[in-house]
Amino acid sequence: MRIFVFEYITGGGCVNEEMIPSLKAEGDMMLNAIVRDLTELESIDVLISRDVRLDSLSLPTNIHWVEDDWWSAWLTCVNEVDAVLPIAPETNGVLESLCRAVEASGKLLLNSSAEAVSIASSKKATVDCLAMQGVPVIPTWRFGAHPRFNNQPLVVKPDQGVGCQDIHIIADEAALIEYVKSRDPIIEWVVQPYMAGQSISMSIMVGHSCVCLVGTNIQRVVQMNDGFYLLGCVVNGLKSHQVELLELAKGICAAIPGLWGYVGVDLILTEQGPVVLEINPRLTTAYVGLSQSTGRNLAAMIMQLAECPGALPTGLITGECVHIDLELGRVA
Numbered sequence: 001m002r003i004f005v006f007e008y009i010t011g012g013g014c015v016n017e018e019m020i021p022s023l024k025a026e027g028d029m030m031l032n033a034i035v036r037d038l039t040e041l042e043s044i045d046v047l048i049s050r051d052v053r054l055d056s057l058s059l060p061t062n063i064h065w066v067e068d069d070w071w072s073a074w075l076t077c078v079n080e081v082d083a084v085l086p087i088a089p090e091t092n093g094v095l096e097s098l099c100r101a102v103e104a105s106g107k108l109l110l111n112s113s114a115e116a117v118s119i120a121s122s123k124k125a126t127v128d129c130l131a132m133q134g135v136p137v138i139p140t141w142r143f144g145a146h147p148r149f150n151n152q153p154l155v156v157k158p159d160q161g162v163g164c165q166d167i168h169i170i171a172d173e174a175a176l177i178e179y180v181k182s183r184d185p186i187i188e189w190v191v192q193p194y195m196a197g198q199s200i201s202m203s204i205m206v207g208h209s210c211v212c213l214v215g216t217n218i219q220r221v222v223q224m225n226d227g228f229y230l231l232g233c234v235v236n237g238l239k240s241h242q243v244e245l246l247e248l249a250k251g252i253c254a255a256i257p258g259l260w261g262y263v264g265v266d267l268i269l270t271e272q273g274p275v276v277l278e279i280n281p282r283l284t285t286a287y288v289g290l291s292q293s294t295g296r297n298l299a300a301m302i303m304q305l306a307e308c309p310g311a312l313p314t315g316l317i318t319g320e321c322v323h324i325d326l327e328l329g330r331v332a
Contacts, residue, residue, distance in 0.1 A: 001303075002045040003038060003110070004081040006098070007031040008088035011049040012066030012073050019051070026285055026326055028054075030087055033288040035059050037299030044303070047081055049073050074098075083108035083306070087283045090121035091160050095282060110302055112206075112281035116258030120279040123159050123190050126256075130276055133255035135248060137276045138268065143180055143189040149173050153194040156180065158187050168226045169194060197270040200238050203286045204249045205301050206259045208309035212301075213246045214294055214317045217286045219266070232326045235289035236319035241274055246316050248274060261302050262287060285324060293319030 009019065009027035031048065038046050039060050047062045049070070056063055066073040078084055084102045088095040099114035112120070119125045127140040141147070143156070154176055157167040170176045180189055203215030218237040222229050248267075253259050256279070264284030266277040290298050294317050304311050 001043060001083060002047060002081040004047045004049075004077045004084045005031065005035055005038070006049060006074065006077070006084065006086045006088070008086070008094060008098075010051055010054055012051050012070035013088065013094070015051050015053075015066050015068060015070050019053070022326065024054075027087070029288045029324070029326075030283050030285065032057060032059065033291070034085065034087070034283060034299060035061055037291055037297050038303075040297055041300055041303060047077055049077055074101075078102065078105050078107060081107065083110050085110040085283075085302075090117070090280075090282075091158070093118075093121065093160070096121055108306060110261055110306060112260045112263065113258035116256050116260070117281045119256050120259075120281040121160050123157065123161075123278050126279050127276075129255045130252060133251050135251040135255060135276055136273065138192050138195055141191050143176075143191050146191040149176075149193070155192045155194050156189055157192075159190045160188070167228050169223070169228075170226070195268050195270060195275065197268040197275070200267050200269050200274065201233065201284070201286055202245055202249055202265040202267065203235075203284065203290055204253075204263050204265065205298070205305070205312055206253050206261060206263055207305045207312040210310055210312040210314045211246075211250050211253050212312050212314055212317060213242070213249050214296075214298065214301075215286050215290050215319070216242050216245055230285075230326060232324045233286055233289075235286050235322040235324060236293045237321045237323075238269075241269065242316055242318075245274060248276065252276070252279065261305060262298065285326065289322035289324050290319070293322040295319070 007027045009023045035046055038044050049064045049066050052065050052067050064077050084107055086098040088098055096114050096117045099117050102109040124140050127137045130137045151172055154170045156170050199219040199221040201217045201219055205212040205214055215236055216238040218234040220231040262283055264280035267274045
């Protein structure tokens with residue numbers, strides 16, 4: 001089988017604009033990890049696209065170099081393969097559009113469905129779906145439809161956004177209004193109460209009526225000025241709350257049909273327990289250390305799901321702690 005692995009940042013999506021070094025480094029770490037896992041499997045041939053400003057990978061892959069028109073390059077690559085694994089931001093509907101294009105092409109999509117991605121791409125839609133299923137979530141409102149808060153710190157973020165980008169802590173209601181007025185009016189903002197706790201994430205594998213928790217991770221998130229910054233994570237560094245997190249994972253997949261393959265979930269671990277912030281229907285940074293942590297080839301699990309949708313060990317797979325350092329671009 002020939003698989004096109006498309007990492008948006010390094011694969012040409014930013015070819016006509018300046019590439020943000022931190023996003024490039026994170027993208028390359030994920031790309032290298034999934035390509036490494038795939039190329040260890042028999043009868044798998046991997047194709048990637050690559051921004052011409054970057055070096056090639058030191059892995060056995062075929063490369064389609066992208067000079068200017070990334071979408072044409074994308075279509076060319078899709079036509080040459082049997083399956084596509086997209087790694088792209090949810091912002092502006094990019095990941096959803098890629099998934100819909102793969103579905104329309106008739107090629108095998110090694111990712112959650114476009115419909116599931118559409119829901120997970122919106123923080124408000126995600127919270128609404130999960131709350132209806134009884135999954136604990138942080139209260140979330142669209143700006144302008146939110147309750148008025150007095151003397152309480154708030155968090156404001158784009159409804160569609162990736163990671164910690166453009167997330168800000170706001171002192172109170174007056175500061176919130178002033179902040180939103182100062183920003184691009186096209187951006188749709190959501191408002192949440194500031195919630196104290198530890199930043200954690202889950203890495204789950206999802207098949208047909210089966211959910212496997214493969215990573216309970218600690219996120220190294222720091223607050224600086226009025227923003228949040230992700231410095232890295234400790235894959236399988238969280239040894240508590242695993243049974244509770246597995247039940248949350250099952251509730252999430254029941255609430256959003258179409259989640260499939262690798263899915264990441266960001267949470268806050270509060271004194272009352274874990275609370276879901278958002279869902280990432282794609283590979284996340286934690287994937288970089290998961291095969292090393294668990295001793296399993298996660299790409300092999302994805303391909304097993306593609307062949308047999310219910311062929312997934314349900315429950316919890318524990319692993320050793322693996323540190324991913326985004327500042328230095330290394331795994332230890």
